[in-house]
Amino acid sequence: MHTFVHESPPTRVVFEPGGRRHAAREVGLLGGRRALVLSTPGRRRQAEELAEQLGPLAAGTFTGAAPHTPVNVTEQALAVARKLSADCLVSIGGGSTTGLGKAIAYRTGLDQIVLPTTYAGSEVTPVLGETVDGTKTTLRSPEVLPETVIYDVDLTLSLPVGITVTSALNSLAHAVEALWAEDPDPVTLLMAREAVTTIVSALPGVVSDPADRAARGSALYGAWLAGTCLATAGMALHHKLCHVLGGSFGLPHAATHAVILPYVIAYNAPWAPRATAVIEQALGAPAAAAVRAFAENAGAPTALRDLGMPESGIAKAADACTRGPYANPRPVRRDTLEALLRAAWTGQAPAADGYGAHPRQAPPHDPL
Numbered sequence: 358m359h360t361f362v363h364e365s366p367p368t369r370v371v372f373e374p375g376g377r378r379h380a381a382r383e384v385g386l387l388g389g390r391r392a393l394v395l396s397t398p399g400r401r402r403q404a405e406e407l408a409e410q411l412g413p414l415a416a417g418t419f420t421g422a423a424p425h426t427p428v429n430v431t432e433q434a435l436a437v438a439r440k441l442s443a444d445c446l447v448s449i450g451g452g453s454t455t456g457l458g459k460a461i462a463y464r465t466g467l468d469q470i471v472l473p474t475t476y477a478g479s480e481v482t483p484v485l486g487e488t489v490d491g492t493k494t495t496l497r498s499p500e501v502l503p504e505t506v507i508y509d510v511d512l513t514l515s516l517p518v519g520i521t522v523t524s525a526l527n528s529l530a531h532a533v534e535a536l537w538a539e540d541p542d543p544v545t546l547l548m549a550r551e552a553v554t555t556i557v558s559a560l561p562g563v564v565s566d567p568a569d570r571a572a573r574g575s576a577l578y579g580a581w582l583a584g585t586c587l588a589t590a591g592m593a594l595h596h597k598l599c600h601v602l603g604g605s606f607g608l609p610h611a612a613t614h615a616v617i618l619p620y621v622i623a624y625n626a627p628w629a630p631r632a633t634a635v636i637e638q639a640l641g642a643p644a645a646a647a648v649r650a651f652a653e654n655a656g657a658p659t660a661l662r663d664l665g666m667p668e669s670g671i672a673k674a675a676d677a678c679t680r681g682p683y684a685n686p687r688p689v690r691r692d693t694l695e696a697l698l699r700a701a702w703t704g705q706a707p708a709a710d711g712y713g714a715h716p717r718q719a720p721p722h723d724p725l
Contacts, residue, residue, distance in 0.1 A: 362542065366588045369505045370581065372571070376509040377472055380407060380447060383505045384414050387468045389445035391416035393438050395458050397423070400450045400474065403512075403573050407449050407472070416441040419457075424610055425488040425603050426456035434461055441468065445716075448503075449512070451524065452474035452610055459485045459501035469503035474512045476524040476556075477611070478531050478578055481506060484592070484601055493604025495592075502588075508581060510574040518567050522655045523611035525560045525576055528583040529553065529648075530614045535586035536591050536632035537625055539661025539684040542589070549586045550635050557578035557639045557651065564655050594678075594685040595621040598698075601677045608664045615657040616704075618662065619649035620697050623707035628686035645707040660704025671698045687711075 369386075371379055384392050393416050396404035401420040408415040419434045434457055438446075448458035449472040456479065458469045463485060471480040483502040486495045513609065516524070534550035535545055555578035562572030598621065599613045623645035626633050633644040640647035653659055675695040682689045693713040700708060 362540070364589060365544075366481055366483065366502055367584065368503055369503065370481070370508065370526055372508040372578070372581065374574070375508050376507045377407065377449075377512060378410070378471065379507060380470065381411050381414055382508065383470050384445060384447065387445055387470070387504055389468065391442055391444045392416060392447045392470075393441060393443035394418045394443075395422055395434065395446060395448045395451045395454050395461075396420045397453050400454070403449050403474075407447065410559075411447070416443045422450060422457040424453045425493055425607070426453070426460050426486060428460075428487055428489045431457060431460040431464075431487070433537055435464060438465065438467070442577050443477075444598045445470070448472065448480075449474065449695075452477035452479045452527075452713060456486060458503065459522045460487060460586040462503075463496075463501045464496065465574055466500065466504075470507065471503045472507045472512060472582075473511060473577075473580075474720055475516060475520065475582035475611070476513075476528045478528050480586060481581060482588040485585070486604075488604045491605055491607075494601045495596075495600060497591075506581075508569055508577055511572050511579055512563040513577060514570070515566060516567075519656060520611065521563055521567065521576075522560065522652075522657045523609070523615045525556055525580070526615040526618060526655075528576075528580040528599035528613040529556050530595055530599075530618045531587040531637065532556070533618065533622065533632055534595055535583075536635055537591035537629035537686045538590035539593075539595060539686075540704070544630075545586050545589045546583045549590070552579050552582035552586060553635055554639045558652065559584040560651075560655055575678065585666070591684065593683050594625065594687075594689060597678055597683045597685075598674070601674050602661065602666065604668045605674060605677065606670055608661070608666055612658050612664055613661070615652055616659060616701055619645045619652065619707045620701045622648055623709070624693070624697055624710055625685065625687050649707055661702040663704070668702060671695060671702055674698055 559575035
């Protein structure tokens with residue numbers, strides 16, 4: 358007999374090629390009259406075009422969003438929002454821009470509309486990560502969950518292949534973490550399995566032809582599923598590691614996920630038979646090695662040192678990850694965690710023994 362609690366995020370999702378043309382309609386449905394359009398500097402042109410499309414509903418733009426949502430940037434954006442009397446936010450971009458929108462909404466209560474240009478998935482989660490003085494902290498609150506998300510595959514066509522790969526692997530990590538969540542529910546597990554198989558099947562097509570709208574659309578669909586799983590199931594060791602590494606050393610968020618994922622799969626495998634079974638079914642090989650090979654074949658980075666992490670940071674990161682650990686199927690130990698991080702820093706193959714002896718294993722689960 359099943360026993361579970363399932364909560365569905367109350368976000369309105371518009372999934373349609375060319376869907377950005379509905380932005381003004383969606384602002385109006387929320388009662389907005391003065392929308393502040395947010396982006397990173399690299400998406401400035403798209404932000405300005407979107408503001409022009411919104412016409413009199415656009416109050417202005419702020420194009421200074423930055424990775425890991427630095428609080429000082431949020432304060433700058435807040436000042437602009439107040440000066441312009443903004444009554445809602447329209448974010449166009451990836452996780453950096455979505456994070457800025459969430460941070461402003463958390464402080465002001467403003468409604469949010471998000472137009473993703475990557476496969477980050479954070480646009481459908483009630484999670485906000487912010488960085489202050491090199492330390493990244495996260496919170497979960499319904500106040501940061503965007504009211505509306507417009508998925509327009511055409512906004513992803515210009516995404517460089519390298520960023521596409523790491524962004525999609527970031528989404529894959531969301532789904533994998535849902536599969537070994539502490540209290541999974543059947544709806545989330547079904548969505549996580551669908552997300553894994555969809556992302557794994559779509560990404561090679563995008564790599565071989567970045568203009569393939571069908572493959573891009575499938576990857577975007579997988580990202581939505583995976584992000585929704587993260588919203589309902591929560592985070593474990595993988596996200597703790599990535600938050601620490603990103604906040605402490607300024608490592609690129611999606612690329613860090615791409616590097617770390619195979620190592621955490623190896624670490625958790627004996628405690629997470631459901632997750633490993635789904636991965637192995639999708640990729641046809643042992644889970645950790647299969648994900649590592651899949652990432653490498655797609656052109657993803659495979660070592661933390663290649664992302665700019667200093668070797669001296671390994672011990673610091675291990676210490677930080679053992680403080681306030683997230684729920685995880687395998688207990689987190691300082692010595693095994695440092696071994697995992699050292700392997701990820703060098704880029705060596707994930708350890709078959711999971712970085713230490715396994716005193717117990719979880720009972721087998723039906724992988725759905």
